[in-house]
């Protein structure tokens with residue numbers, strides 16, 4: 001399974017508009033077909049300038065970018081946990097995603113209903129946060145009940161998890177986010193299976209219109225919230241970018257520039273989503289095929305090899321590594337080798353972002 005982001009927000013904020021437009025942003029990068037696996041799930045190529053530069057140099061027959069999965073779900077409303085709107089059961093679809101993209105409406109349009117009257121980013125964000133907290137509390141309560149039952153019949157080793165869950169429960173009851181109070185990886189491992197939404201990394205996306213592009217009235221509000229939460233913010237003129245995404249590939253940047261948009265919001269969402277997950281990219285060039293691969297930061301060489309094929313992890317011998325900058329400087333693997341810039345690395349080597357790698361392995 002790939003790495004995935006779930007798109008959340010109130011109804012009519014532009015989630016599906018952005019989700020659909022992401023398809024073309026992906027195509028723009030690498031002719032990677034947006035594949036809609038079911039109506040709510042799509043796979044998008046990650047824009048990657050380094051991959052493009054490498055391709056210019058080595059002119060491979062095939063260039064394969066790395067990808068991210070996006071999930072589009074229905075809008076959450078206030079009281080969803082009590083069955084309002086479509087309820088909150090559909091949140092089950094995004095329990096397994098790695099990060100959340102929280103779309104906030106920052107455009108005014110009297111033809112498109114805003115569920116709570118006027119556009120109000122702060123209010124909207126608070127509603128979503130609250131609904132996520134309530135959904136998590138339901139899960140925590142069930143787990144506490146189960147563990148307490150187990151404890152009663154004499155099960156061992158429940159105390160630690162119970163006390164951790166109660167700690168998180170109390171923080172959530174106060175309407176706060178428990179992320180900061182957790183004791184790093186150790187705590188996270190214990191509660192990973194619960195897939196709490198409040199613990200997932202979040203990216204705010206302000207969906208603006210042309211007017212707001214100049215005024216920045218709502219954007220200022222949401223920026224303050226994002227700064228306070230320590231969260232990144234991307235702004236996107238969703239409807240316009242969705243229209244531009246329909247244009248031939250060569251014309252898109254020209255239109256964006258004319259509107260005063262320097263970098264497409266769609267591209268930024270994909271890139272920031274990738275960064276949010278603390279992912280890095282390495283590259284392989286085998287059989288005229290240049291390919292980007294995704295791994296979490298801190299991955300050792302054999303595990304990275306295992307991403308390509310499990311045999312390569314099992315039979316791992318060594319990795320021949322050229323850094324991205326060295327490769328670009330030298331122009332080819334051969335030239336880098338001549339200059340002594342191809343390094344032989346063993347099992348302990350931690351892959352660095354941008355490495356170009358040949359794995360040697362026994363079959």
Ligand SMILES: Nc1nc2c(ncn2[C@@H]2O[C@H](COP(=O)(O)OP(=O)(O)OP(=O)(O)O)[C@@H](O)[C@H]2O)c(=O)[nH]1
Nearest residue numbers: 011012013014015016017074075107109208238239
């Ligand atoms: N004026 C304007 N309309 C927009 C913008 N983005 C989306 N819309 C419109 O708003 C309506 C709702 O957009 P969707 O993308 O379906 O919203 P959603 O968040 O997926 O809504 P739900 O699936 O109901 O939760 C559509 O008619 C869009 O065309 C925008 O930036 N400006």
Ligand SMILES: [Mg+2]
Nearest residue numbers: 015016073074
């Ligand atoms: Mg939708």
